[in-house]
Amino acid sequence: MQKIQGAPEAIVVAIESKNRTWDLTPTVNQDPRGPVGQGGGADGFLNFIEKELISYIDDNYRTHDFKMISGGSIGGLFVLHAMQSQPFLFDAHFAYSPAVWWADRTTAKRVKKFLTNNKTYKSYLYMNMGNESGEMREVYEDLLSFMKSNQPEGMRFVNQAFPDVPHGLTSAAGQFNAYHNLFFPIEMPTIKVTNGVQSIIEYYAKVSHQRGKIIAPPEMVVNRIAYEFFQRRELETAVALFKYNLKTYPNHTYAYGGLADVYQSMNKREEAHSLIKSALTLLKPGDEAYEYYKNMDAELADDNKDKATF
Template identity: 40%
Template sequence: MKSLLSLTLVVVLSFLSTSGAFSQEMTTAERYQHVTEQLHSKVLNESRSVVVQLPKSYHDSQDKKYPVIYRLDGAGTLTTMNAVLESLQSQNAAPEVIVVAIENTDRLRDFYPTVNQDPNGPVGYGGGGAKFLSFITEELMPLVENKYRVHDFRVIEGASAGGVFALYALREKTHLFKAALAYSAAVWWANGASAKNMVAFLKSQPQLDHYIYTSIGNEGAPMRPYYDNMIAGIKANQPQGMRWVNETYPGVPHNLITAASTFSAYHQLFLSAYLRAHRYDGNISSISDYYTRVSAQRGENLTAPEWVIRELGYYYVGMQNYEKAIALFEYDIAQYPNTPDAYNGLAYGFEQMGEYRKALTNVNKALKLADESHDGYQVYLNRQKRLLAQLQ
């Protein structure tokens, strides 16, 4: 069911982004700026082309920096990426990003780090992964980071052979890439060398502050046994701190796995600017920890909005966990001492507990800070009258 919903969402969004459903002034070409960069690679001894997609807000500021996604398989991948990212960005569940779409010349040579001797595939192909990674990290990355406003949250993403390379890049350049998204990674190549190397790498890492996304569809032999062994190995050797999501989409063929997976991959990679209850562990200190991680992803200093903290308090009131609720409301006031809604939140918590005098004290503080034009003013008055009646 999840696979069908995810696939449907992506297909619909992709259709909307490329069809007449958008007005003329909202076409992709006008919403984004695309810059084609041509460079001659000394490492590869050939000319290479990449398409750099800049966010819609890029020219609104001269100092804002963006995360960067290095996307294998070129600009043809941008339609699906943009549709999904825009849906998340509309809810502030993902930041705007710079995308570097790397065009192909020889996928089998570049994406596989080992030469294939498995008769299930083209024997003698591959083995250029190390050179291609050097091209990205020593030639392409300096060009991007010198010319465009990116910060150090880098993602590498690819499908099939590109998925193999994304995992390889994370293993070899762990300090450069914070996340790898691998859709239906063809880990059967070279008798499962990539799958074995991935497990061996994780065994050697007691701590890994990275995100890895893996997915697979209705793959059979020779792919599935190698993939399943890799997944079992990751489960058994997952380093502390590593966020890993693996999803299976039964009935979805190899060439549609990217479409089926992209929403989930991004949704779970990027942290929302709004901390929700399912991501809150119940400890007040985890709020600032969460926003430290959000800030690291987005390259800007973000803190918890007042209403986010208050909503967490409401959640715990609903759970009748008044101790945690009151702690959150009091923390909210400590962070926002001049905001009337924060005091009203605490008043609500005390009212639900039957602590009417404490509730009245705090709603009076809310009324003192607000005037009649404030959206919550009438709510505060109603609470005050209700509490006075209870106390009488």
């Protein structure tokens, strides 16, 4: 994903636990279907991650402020516990087959309370479930239903079901979609443009946050999106997008040409001609598209001359 710019570079930190049940569960279990009397160390473990581990990674590696946490089974339980108890420690949470039945469904109840009390929560959550049955699935399905009905504004939530995948493999089964749905590709899909130029500005702000550096909307991407609106005859949006592209890339000839195409279709030939002449000042004979713009310049000059004569 990183090689095709579908995701930024990432550092994966795997933590080996000497007592997984203690570290990953927030409460002591009294349910006879699980290890009775065990668990309860999750808050201490999360404190270690926040105060010691993250600081160590930041001090010793090339990082920026975008963090994800991932876990399966009681690791998934820990991920949900982290989300509701330290909601801004991580930007994204991956909970594979989370064991939310643990200890009288305590974490599931806390997650419900968190969602009820927070109408806005800008984060990302991926959850999935395999072929698990019984209490494991029952509690998960109940929590899933609640999440779908009480999803805070700004929270991106992705859920998947794998009916034929066993419990131990749901992390492997879900990883691609977990990351694919999290990261905004540098090439913005047209479907994401719901509010013209503002959509593009907001989209690339998110891309920049995920990558830890300013990512400007690429000229060719905005050009492509603008032409798609032009082809759909949504001319007002197309003009706004082409103008934004031209303002952002005043030295790119295609930014002039795109806006000229729209103006020409709207019979604003003088405006189109002015743009083409500006584009030609950036080109010289032999450059790519020089002849195309030269011919368009002559065509518009003739049209405007005939118009003046008439």
